[in-house]
Amino acid sequence: MKHYLILIRPYGMLFLGFTPVFSGMANGEFTFLKLLILLIIGFLGHIFTFVQNDYYDVQVDSKSKYVSNRPIVIGNITQKIALAIFAFSFIASLILTILFFFNLYSISILLIAFLFITLYNKYSKYFFGMEYILGLGIFSYGLFGAFSVSENISYLALIISAMGFLQWLFSVGISANLKDVEFDSKLKIRTTPIAFGTHISEKKLIIPISFILYAFVIKFIHILVSLFAFIWGYTSIIVYNLPIPAICFLLLSIILFYLTWKILSTPMAKRDKMLIFVGLQEGLSLLLIPIVLMSYLIDNLGAIYTILIILILIFWPLFWFRILYGKRMIPLE
Numbered sequence: 001m002k003h004y005l006i007l008i009r010p011y012g013m014l015f016l017g018f019t020p021v022f023s024g025m026a027n028g029e030f031t032f033l034k035l036l037i038l039l040i041i042g043f044l045g046h047i048f049t050f051v052q053n054d055y056y057d058v059q060v061d062s063k064s065k066y067v068s069n070r071p072i073v074i075g076n077i078t079q080k081i082a083l084a085i086f087a088f089s090f091i092a093s094l095i096l097t098i099l100f101f102f103n104l105y106s107i108s109i110l111l112i113a114f115l116f117i118t119l120y121n122k123y124s125k126y127f128f129g130m131e132y133i134l135g136l137g138i139f140s141y142g143l144f145g146a147f148s149v150s151e152n153i154s155y156l157a158l159i160i161s162a163m164g165f166l167q168w169l170f171s172v173g174i175s176a177n178l179k180d181v182e183f184d185s186k187l188k189i190r191t192t193p194i195a196f197g198t199h200i201s202e203k204k205l206i207i208p209i210s211f212i213l214y215a216f217v218i219k220f221i222h223i224l225v226s227l228f229a230f231i232w233g234y235t236s237i238i239v240y241n242l243p244i245p246a247i248c249f250l251l252l253s254i255i256l257f258y259l260t261w262k263i264l265s266t267p268m269a270k271r272d273k274m275l276i277f278v279g280l281q282e283g284l285s286l287l288l289i290p291i292v293l294m295s296y297l298i299d300n301l302g303a304i305y306t307i308l309i310i311l312i313l314i315f316w317p318l319f320w321f322r323i324l325y326g327k328r329m330i331p332l333e
Contacts, residue, residue: 002324003071003076003077004071004077005320005323005324006070006071006324007050007051007054007070007071007072007077007082007085008046008047008050008051008085009046009050010320010324011316011317011319011320011321011324012046012050012282012317013042013043013046013047013316014286014312014313014316014317015046015167015168015282015286016042016043016045016046016049016138016141017039017042017043017045017046018039018042018286018289018313019042019045019138019141019142019145019161019164020038020039020041020042020045020141020142020144020145020148021035021038021039021042021145022142022145022160022289022290022293023141023142023143023144023145023146023157023160023161023164024038024145024146024148024149024157025293025296025297025300026146026154026156026157026159026160026293026296027145027146027149027150027153027154027156027157028149028150028154029148029149030300030301034100034101034148034149037096037100037101038145038148040096041093041096041097041110041144042141042145044089044090044092044093044096045089045093045113045114045117045141047085047086047089048086048089048090048093048114048117049117049121049137051082051085051086051089052082052086052117052118052121053121054070054071054072054073054082055072055079055082055083055086055121056121056122057121057125058070058072058073058079060125060187060189061073063183063187064180064183065183066180066183090114093110093114094107094110094111097110097144097148100148101147101148103147103148103151105147105151106144106147106148109140109143109144109147110140110141110144112140113137113138113140113141113143113144114137115137116133116134116136116137116140117134117137119133120133120134120137125187125189127190128190128191128192128195129173129192129195131168131169131172131173131177131192132169132173134168134169134172135165135166135168135169135172136165138161138164138165138167138168139161139162139164139165141161141164142157142160142161142162142164142165143157143161145157145161146158146161154234155232155234156229156234156235156296159225159226159228159229159234159292160289160292160293162225163222163225163226163288163289163292164289166218166221166222166225167222167282167285167286167288169218170215170218170219170222170281170285171278171281171282171285173191173192173218174192174193174214174215174218174260174263175263175278175281175282176278177191177192177193177194178193178198178205178207178263178264178274179271179274179275179278181193181194181198181199181200181205181268182200182205182268185199185200192211192214193207193211196208196210196211196214197210197211198211200268203268203269204267204268205267205268207264211264212264215260215263215264216257216260219256219257219260222256222285223253223256223257226249226288226289226292227249229292229293230245230246230249230292234296235292235293235294235295235296236295236296237249237295238295239294239295239298239303244294245291245292245294245295248291248294249288249291249292252284252287252288252291253288255280255284256281256284256285256288259277259280259281259284260281262274262277263277263278263281279317283313283314283317286313287310287313287314290306290309290310290313291310294306297309
């Protein structure tokens, strides 16, 4: 059982799981059953994404000292079973969409999301900049959540979908690829950091200023797009006459810029610490969405459910890290 949990990475399920939920709510959906179905579809999308990624990367992963112990690589789960798992996730997503959200837009956009994700998983080791394709898949997942509510998409739903795109663009193109520069360089895999000239010299990670600027620009755009929800008046920086969303947004933004610097400045010899900064960056980037939506969620769900969502986003990954990796708390991959 543990091998299957490691394969599907439950600690990260909320990243993609909540994407259609948040965009659905941003487009006016607050029916509990429909939001639950969107969450399940999001979970299935997460399983599809990561199991399919391991399925296509099995040969490459077998050569890495960091991920050569993945379940498919070591044979605890066969490739046929992995194929069956992500195929089931795809089919189940379509069935649930047809049963609960059937319209031409929702089905089409969901299929496009799966297509982009599949293109990334299959070709990410062969072409530079494939994280943009994955980001489009996540953006499409957001649009799917919005289209499941109405054929007319609100600007707030577009902002939430764009936040998902930028979050994954950074997490994959900056964080994930940077920690694997040494391994990718040996296999001549041209990821974004390597294309910018990042390399290992005398066991030291050498990062050119151009890539540092690129990373901060992506993070700045991410924060700026998030800020549009406040600037354009779709959500408020004040709840209960207190600037709670504004304060939380400012603190998160500062921390995210700080973590960006820590990811870029941590030496490869301390890769374990880099992984911690990467994990914090990803978790807080996800948390940015309910902070942006805080006033909107409180108006439509109430304060208790809004706080509950935020707490779930915080404690869900911590729970699964503890279950799967014990005191170490993070997968060293």
